[in-house]
Amino acid sequence: MKRLLAFIAALVLLGAMPAAAAQSDNGGAAGKRTNATWFNDAKTPGADPYVRFDEASGYYYAYSTEGADDGYHFGIYRSPDLATWEHLPGGALRADDAKNWAHDWYWAPEVYFNAKTGLYFLFYAGRMNTRVAENFKYADFEEPSKVGVAVSRSPAGPFRDIAAEPIDYFPYDPAYHDVNLIMDKAQKKPPPTLAAGEKAPLGTYIPFIDPNVFFDDDGRVYLYFSRNAYRNWVWDTDLGKYVEESNIYAVELTADWWNDPTGRTMPAIGPRYRNANRAPGEDARKDGFTPILSYAGDQQPWENAHVDDYAKSGGQKKDRRWAEGSTTFKTYPGHGKKPVYYLTYSANNFENEFYGVGYAVADSPLGPWKKSAANPVLSQDPAKGRYSTGHGSVVASPDGRAQYYVHHGRPSTVDDRKIYTSLLSVDPAAKGLAISASTADEPMPSGVAPFEVRADRRALIGPQGRPAATSVTVTTADGAAFDLANPLNRVAARLWPPSAGTVQVTGSRIAVTPSKPGAAVLTVTYQRARAAGGCFDVTQGRGHPVAVSVPVIAW
Missing domain, CATH: 2.60.40.1080 (Immunoglobulin-like)
Structure with a gap:
């Protein structure tokens, strides 16, 4: 009682x-x-984050180069609001996967979901230390990186490699004078003149990283990637010397892998790219590619933070430029106008405070692409305690009314990389893009x-x-x-x-x-x-x- x-x-x-x-x-x-707000507290470890919204669970999932537990590659985090991240145990890819083809340099994971098949596809870059000569001609090739694909029925993984090898793609640059073959073992000091460099043999296979898949609404699928700087010494007429560069390229993929309900089909390049750079009478596989962004094609001084590193480091570092970590999306200006394609990319060294983000626009997925004069649209801000901002992905708020660029950055020049979220706005009519990076209180994303x-x-x-x-x-x-x-x-x-x-x-x-x-x-x-x-x-x-x-x- x-x-x-x-x-x-x-x-x-x-x-x-x-x-x-x-x-x-x-x-x-x-x-x-x-009245709920959020802010970037720079507490969640993460690098090269790719974020997708999972409608089935209501969570955002972030896939990171760093953050995996022992025995796994690629950390996975989830968040209800793009700010409060929760680390999930394990990681995206088991290190003991029976079909594991890569051996280190596991970088830049991205995950795509096919609602019709219920499959999640993980694209990632890795470096191989076996079968190097089969893929790059030389057994001592320094940066033999390629792209692999794994599959899962859950955004939380674990993902399993579809095949015991990377994507069947052998991009080859027939016009490149392979100056590495006439350099010393350290591979840091290129020939002093263009004439000397042009004495090197022509042609090299291209190592590639940072995959980004774009699905156009006409059903065509494109793989964008960054050509490793290694074996891409480019003569800079203004500087009067060679600079080693990474550039962004693209190749069209067939859709068989995407439509396979079993998840057992590896992505394949479009037929017109296969052996497109093989000369008549040759037997070796030599595939083509479409150039997307390069410094020579569209020069912007903000990308030159490391072109004098060799002298500054006393010969310990190379003179380099980077264009990497791209993300492609499409908008419609309206009123019968043609769509506008946007591509964000990162430049300079990710370890340096000058790492930043620029963007380019085009009228078609394969270009020609034009960099914005407003670049960089995201860069360090010492007043806000934010450095090394870059390599992110674009994702919408739950109700689709706002867009965000989720990227990594550092709260100081000596900290490890952390996950940041920044509001992204687009003006298709003016072909404009802005990223509002903030460490202050911001309104909750609409739809949360x-x-x-x-x-x-x-x-x-x-x-x-x-x-x-x-x-x-x-x-x-x-x-x-x-x-x-x-x-x-x-x-x-x-x-x-x-x-x-x-x-x-x-x-x-x-x-x-x-x-x-x-x-x-x-x-x-x-x-x-x-x-x-x-x-x-x-x-x-x-x-x-x-x-x-x-x-x-x-x-």
Whole structure:
């Protein structure tokens, strides 16, 4: 009888509390309005992040060059809001995969989902140390990198290599004078003159990294990639010397792999590229490619941060340029105008604070592409404590109303790379693109709210002096749960009346220890962190707190 009376009393207390505290406004258009904010805290390790929104789970998944547990390649993180990231155990690709063809330099993972087959495809770059001569002609080829593909039925993996070899693609540059063959073993100092370099034999195979697949709405599929700088010494007329460069190229893929419901078909290059650079009478495989971006084709001085590194380092580093980490997407200006294709890319060395992002536009996937005069559109900002910004991917808010560029950066020049999210805006009519990089509080991405807080116990009942606990879950409009161990968001709990006992919050677990017999109400409220420090209660709709209340009964 005492327990029943106490339970009734708790219900009375619950009804007497302000409505906003007893039940949050979680539905309807009004519920989408929220005071919730987010900011880049630069706490989540990550490099070369590729982010996709998974509609089935409501989570964003980020795939990173770094961050995998031992025994795996490529870290996987998930987030409900593009800010509060949760590291998933393991990684995308098992290191002991029976079909593993690469041996190191596992870089730049990207994942694509086919809703018709339910398959997720992981494209990644890796370096091989066996069969090097078969792929690059010379067994001592320094950077024998290629692209592999793995498959999974879950965005969380693990992914399994489709084949025990990379994509069947042998890009070959027949016009390149292979000056590496006339350089010393260190391979850092090229010939002093163009005439001397042109004495080197013609032709080299191209090592390639940083895959990015673009699916055009006409059904055609394109693979963009970065040609490794190695074995690409380019004569710079203005500087009067050779500079080793990475450039961005593309090749069209067939769609058989994409349409195979079993996930056993490797991507293949389009027929017109196969052996396109093989001379008549030759037997060796020599495939073609389409040049997309190069410094010579569109010179921009901001890409020259490392062209004098050889002298500055006392001969320890090469004079180099980079164009890498590309992402391609398409927009429509409207009113019957032709679509505009955008390609973001990163330049300069990723280890250096001058790493930044530029973009180019074109009227077709294969160009010609023109770099923007506004470049770089993302770069270091010491005033905001942000350096080495680059190599990201473009993803929309849950409702598609806004776009973001998720990339890596460093909070200082000596820190490791972390994951950052920046608002991206596009003006197709003017062929413009801007990236608003911020470390301040920003509005929640549209479509994340309304939020809901749920407790796994409808009531906490027990003797005084003994803890009773419940777990709580905070979810987005799409049902994705927040990691309440992440300091960017948390729950706060209080008892009413306060004299009824004590409350302890550990992540998502709330423990109440009643101090006396009777009834009380536990209210759990969702909170977010501010960039300047401290936390605030999240509200939505008409200013109602995002909260849940649980009766507490003690005897």
